Amino acid sequence: LFICQYGQIHCVVRELVTVKFGQETWETILAESGLNEDDHFLVFNQYTDDDTFQLVGAVAKCLDLPLTTVLEVFGDYFLTYCLRHGYDKMLRTLGSDMWNFIQNLDSLHSLLALSYKNITPPSFRCETGPNKELLLHYYTVRPGLYPIVIGLVQAVGRDIFKQTAEITVLEQSTEEIGGKKQEHTVFQVFYISSHFNSHSFDGCKTDEDITIERLSPIGAETVTACPVDPIQMCPFKSSTPANFQLSSEQFCSAFPYHIIFDAELNVKQCGFKIKALSSVFSQPVLKMKQAFQIIHPNMSLSILNIKKFINSVFFISVLKTKEKKNMTLKGQMIWLEDSQHMIFIGSPRITSLNELLEMNVYLSDIPLYDVTRELVLLNQQRIAEIDIAKKLDETTTELKKTSKALESEKKKTDMLLYQMLPQKVANQLKNGQQVEAEKFDQVTILFSDIVTFTTISAACSPLDIVNMLNNLYERFDNLTNQHGVYKVETIGDAYMVVCGVPESTKNHAPPVARFALDMIQDAAQVKSPKTGKPIQIRVGVHTGPVVAGVVGVKMPRYCLFGDTVNTASRMESHGLPGRIHISPTTYHDLKRHEFLIKRREEMHIKGKGKMSTYFLVGEKHPMKEPMDAYTQFAITKTNVPISGARIIYGHMDPGKMASKTCSVM
Structure with a gap:
């Protein structure tokens, strides 16, 4: 779903149909959809949502199945496709359980956005329900695609965590977020494993010894939970002086790209690298909207909206910078319950060396602990590889077209030859x-x-x-x-x-x-x-x-x-x-x-x-x-x-x- 605008989605549909229903059925569906095998199935090319919906609609029509069923089967098969095409290790290491897996999907989308430009991914958020079930919140600008999530979640439980999922839709609504209407679907998810009837997402809250089997991507491991002294559970806490604090200067130096603001969106503190970007930060009172704009997730800037997407990766643009191009920060929002403040900790969102030059930023401006340094260099290589892969994909398509044209001309030549000589005789002469x-x-x-x-x-x-x-x-x-x-x-x-x-x-x-x-x-x-x-x-x-x-x-x-x-x-x-x-x-x-x-x-x-x-x-x-x-x-x-x-x-x-x-x- 995160590359819905790219040809890879079309390739998944094609593989799904050919594997389950055969090549002849696929050719019928392709003709019904009006898409072209050569032009609409390039992995690194972008296509409109209309093309994708047209293809899925043709599948439903030709197979005489409800659209919701087709989408659910697609979601299930999509995970299988990803596991077989190079994303298996990435997905198996995304989270140790279903909760963490889903919570980190938005981060995965953000990472993939470095390679797949201009994508519009959905957003996922987890919370615990009244019966300790998982409540999965799904936000998307593409309405009607919620059955994909049903198939996808069931496949993740089955293929990654070896669990059976029971998932139902609790409620659906449409919300205006960031000037765009987004469909908000809430799912209720129960997971059943072979060793215990239900899987709680609220942790273990008992004083007795309990043996729990954690179903993780690596395999099953047995953990014994024993009642222990709270102080022994956190040795660092017991050895920390009660009055240990970091000064504002030390914090701003350690985290040069952080922002702290209150519930009224008043900026309370910024890292020194952010302050150096614009003179606006010298004002005694500064609102978040005066200096920053949230690029992703696509929403209006408010504490309530931030909490809805609290597990998402946030892209924040710093306005009125001294450079020609505004700097975009990428990071995480954390709600500080005790002080009722929100803290953003991030770093410059830089995907290539060209962006470093455009923003007048140097690698030395990025903290040593920040992996952005390595990501810039790795992504530079990845961009070059994708360009090569895209050109190879396009060249392969052109070769296929040329091959088909040659085959067509050969058939015409053979047909003309067979009109002049008997086919058996003509083949002998050829x-x-x-x-x-x-x-x-x-x-x-x-x-x-x-x-x-x-x-x-x-x-x-x-x-x-x-x-x-x-x-x-x-x-x-x-x-x-x-x-x-x-x-x-x-x-x-x-x-x-x-x-x-x-x-x-x-x-x-x-x-x-x-x-x-x-x-x-x-x-x-x-x-x-x-x-x-x-x-x-x-x-x-x-x-x-x-x-x-x-x-x-x-x-x-x-x-x-x-x-x-x-x-x-x-x-x-x-x-x-x-x-x-x-x-x-x-x-x-x-x-x-x-x-x-x-x-x-x-x-x-x-x-x-x-x-x-x-x-x-x-x-x-x-x-x-x-x-x-x-x-x-x-x-x-x-x-x-x-x-x-x-x-x-x-x-x-x-x-x-x-x-x-x-x-x-």
Whole structure:
């Protein structure tokens, strides 16, 4: 929660979802949230609360869970994430028990603020309830996040102190603190360990010997509490003179950055280093608001507000200093009950060597006992490391984007290559392998061309012809994907497809037949630029063996060779406008399916002799036929055997026909 504005919170949500629900669920949530994987998950980048709430809301919506449940689970998992990502020792040494752990969370936030700039952390305060339970006060400027605390406190008890927490919300209110509305939630917390029923946060108040197991981050340790003489409990007290005192000068010298003020906020005493910052401290009566401004916690300066955040680290700005930049002090507020005064003991809040120069402060101005000296030097190194980590994070993201862009371009290149060559063949060529010619025993080949294309070309401009062919071939290309046939090539108005190559299949004729039926219908949707009327095509189909291979090195082409190619071309050239002309072998392969066929009279095919061929007119239902001499011919279903017809593959009967491919007897 203390780095809620940073991308690390988004990373926790991502890890939580992927671990518990899987990558697919996370991708759904990411799409719902509208966030980008590359831009919204940089650990050291800051994001608006709206982005974070949008992501959490998407989790609740996609998982169909109440938002409070999602936040509670997030709080529980957040501790697990921190323990696994380098914060384990820091958290395990924060406090010896739950009370001290929570009391020091604000100090931890202050420490982390050195690395994570501009964070707006919540604040925690503990007190003992009437039943010796822990009353946890939670202040935040982000309303509605209190379920996170429930999950977080339960996880701390379970994973750090080996206790079971029972936590409930006692009351909620909204308070105006420092000009900002803050949600104030009070939780009632009971802890149950395996050795005793309840955990008291009020200490041991009995005169009998009691054995207590203290559950600490290091492990369990047994402490025996025995009734002893009060004087023996504090040997230093017994040896101290009753009138021992420090003079004001000695105190101001020992604590050069302290402030003492009363309940009316009248400044009573300051360390000599603070007095040297401004002439305002020479006034006989000085109010805190005249010389100081509380930067953190964000609140109005009053004794009541200070007591609310008494366990917080306070940042106090010294106003009207002699330097260009006001000095900020970091320290602790302590309420002196006997004298009814508040004392602030601190030191300059300096996070880098640059700030030392800006404030005209030297390391020698900081007391030797103050760890600020070491923190400045260590934080200077830490800032450099974070800058490097941030640049590395951004560079990694850019590399991921570049990698995705390259992958996208590679897919486009592969897609273009697969449109020119079969995928299997293209992959072999990409891998530097030689593509051997391959023989296929049975394939079905289709040729088509446009009727009167020469006349149309002579009467129209080249641009009109290109547009017409592009419109037509785009429709045909879509049909190849639908029917699973391979487009071999286009030459002018000729369009060639095959099925059974390059992947061999026994079911090769029906896909080509269905493709042919659809291409007749789609061709009717394209109009001739000459007449404005729908164009007509001729289609020829033949089935037989082929040899396939890659020809050429520059612009290689995947070509088919064999008499089957010639015969398919003859079927097209001897066909009729608007009809699908098929050979006897194709007819034989379609007999097992419910295609509708019209038998054509025996005719002479150039280079083949006489052949009995057929017209394909539909599947189950006849298509719209052109008005020609074959319109009135009877339709035969291919799955009904035709008596007296026998096809012999691989033979030629000179008495019946001159085809080298097949004979019909």
